[in-house]
Amino acid sequence: MKLPAFGYHRAESLGDAVAVLAEHGPDARVLGGGQSLLPVMALRMANPSVLVDITAAKDLQGHAFRDADGLVVSAAVTTRALETDPETRRRHPLVAESLAQVGHPEIRNRGTVCGSLAHADPAAELPALLLALGGSVRVAGAERRRRIAARDFFLGPYLTALDDGEVVAGAELPLLPATAGWSVREITRRSGDFALVGVICVLDTDSAGRCTDARIALFGIAGTPRRATAAEAILTGEVLDDAVLAEAAAHAFDDIDVVGDIHGSVTYRRRAGTRLVARSLAEAAARSQSEVESARA
Amino acid sequence: MLDAHEPTQVSLTVNGKPESARTTPRTTLADFLRHDLGLTGTHLGCEHGVCGACTVRLDGRAVRSCLTLAVQAQGSTVDTVEGLGETAGTEDVLHPLQQKFWEHQALQCGFCTPGFLMAAVTAVEENPDLSRDEIRERLSGNLCRCTGYAPIVAAIAEYAEQVREARA
Numbered sequence A: 001m002k003l004p005a006f007g008y009h010r011a012e013s014l015g016d017a018v019a020v021l022a023e024h025g026p027d028a029r030v031l032g033g034g035q036s037l038l039p040v041m042a043l044r045m046a047n048p049s050v051l052v053d054i055t056a057a058k059d060l061q062g063h064a065f066r067d068a069d070g071l072v073v074s075a076a077v078t079t080r081a082l083e084t085d086p087e088t089r090r091r092h093p094l095v096a097e098s099l100a101q102v103g104h105p106e107i108r109n110r111g112t113v114c115g116s117l118a119h120a121d122p123a124a125e126l127p128a129l130l131l132a133l134g135g136s137v138r139v140a141g142a143e144r145r146r147r148i149a150a151r152d153f154f155l156g157p158y159l160t161a162l163d164d165g166e167v168v169a170g171a172e173l174p175l176l177p178a179t180a181g182w183s184v185r186e187i188t189r190r191s192g193d194f195a196l197v198g199v200i201c202v203l204d205t206d207s208a209g210r211c212t213d214a215r216i217a218l219f220g221i222a223g224t225p226r227r228a229t230a231a232e233a234i235l236t237g238e239v240l241d242d243a244v245l246a247e248a249a250a251h252a253f254d255d256i257d258v259v260g261d262i263h264g265s266v267t268y269r270r271r272a273g274t275r276l277v278a279r280s281l282a283e284a285a286a287r288s289q290s291e292v293e294s295a296r297a
Numbered sequence B: 001m002l003d004a005h006e007p008t009q010v011s012l013t014v015n016g017k018p019e020s021a022r023t024t025p026r027t028t029l030a031d032f033l034r035h036d037l038g039l040t041g042t043h044l045g046c047e048h049g050v051c052g053a054c055t056v057r058l059d060g061r062a063v064r065s066c067l068t069l070a071v072q073a074q075g076s077t078v079d080t081v082e083g084l085g086e087t088a089g090t091e092d093v094l095h096p097l098q099q100k101f102w103e104h105q106a107l108q109c110g111f112c113t114p115g116f117l118m119a120a121v122t123a124v125e126e127n128p129d130l131s132r133d134e135i136r137e138r139l140s141g142n143l144c145r146c147t148g149y150a151p152i153v154a155a156i157a158e159y160a161e162q163v164r165e166a167r168a
Helices: A014-027 A037-042 A079-083 A086-091 A093-099 A113-119 A125-133 A229-235 A242-250 A266-296 B029-036 B096-104 B113-126 B132-138 B150-167
Strands: A007-010 A028-031 A050-053 A063-066 A070-074 A136-140 A145-149 A154-156 A167-173 A180-187 A197-205 A211-219 B008-014 B017-023 B055-058 B061-064 B077-079 B086-088 B091-093
Touching (some): A093 A125, A093 A180, A242 A266, B055 B113, B113 B132
Parallel strands (some): A007 A050, A028 A050, B008 B077
Antiparallel strands (some): A136 A167, A180 A197, A197 A211, B055 B061
């Protein structure tokens, strides 16, 4: 369908954007790449009075690697720009690989990293990535600026801790230790579709093969991405042999009320998800051990 | 700040030519091309980003023109299917990829074809070494309801081969 009518403001800067959002109240929405918001409007599931376009804001461009905060991505950065950035591929391959799973290239050419986080689709990769990395979003409003950790940001399907008039101005994606292994996998009916179930995991190991850190984020299975805390507890401190990895995968969905829908039942998501987590953990563990060995050599 | 029904001048370069028209904020780039500039080669299937029929190039990158506002494309360079072929004298000359689509009968009704062409031209430009499997994966954002994809993939694979040979 055609889009409903709306006023439009092309913000010059973040300050300009938050001022216009404050002036127009809760019916005004932030427009990034529009790859989620415009379909939602075409389907009449949203009908904002004003769109504040932040893609041309001069202080919301680009990304940088910072010692304290890791990879910091500003709000106007498109998914594909970051995915194909040589430095990101080298220094944060998990980020590049996760971005490559988002929609289709044509979507990633317009859609933004921060826009996907703010949209908070429960089946999207980037909220799970932020959660797995222990990252944060930088939020700006007319009154204050604040930082919200991933675990406090995603509240429900398409629901975040953002207040009216607040903008996700940037995302902080912490870097991984050199010895960490990672994996991102998802099950989709067709390439580019939303995940029926997906996992992003990070495993760090020491020279004895013992797991020093385990982080597993699941997506597409509940209203928000979720950490598989029971599985993480099984892995931490253990030597990652096949038996331990299998045990962890078997408990990946403990304490998670998996949601089923027309695309996949609860049983399917749990069963397929358990196998997916098993493969993902094996991949991450192998990557970590190969990093440990090459560091030793 | 533009009011919802307030027309504004949108100027951009389409297929190498400067174009300009007045339109309102809600107008997508797809409708702007079709209704305001008369370039009806760009097709609209789903109008919410699923089918890929409306794919054009915006500043060299393949995008959904139904999920881009015309006002957001202000000052940009847009390439549409109309710009692919050439006119030599009175003869219309097909783009090499269009020629391959012709040879492989990679279209029946032709509705999805402009989107496939624009996406595939960009994909091969970015990576002429795409395998057939990679072509399928790369073009998965474009839907065809007639041909079953096999002739489309064959046409793109032969075009990629042509590009590789020209490059060597």
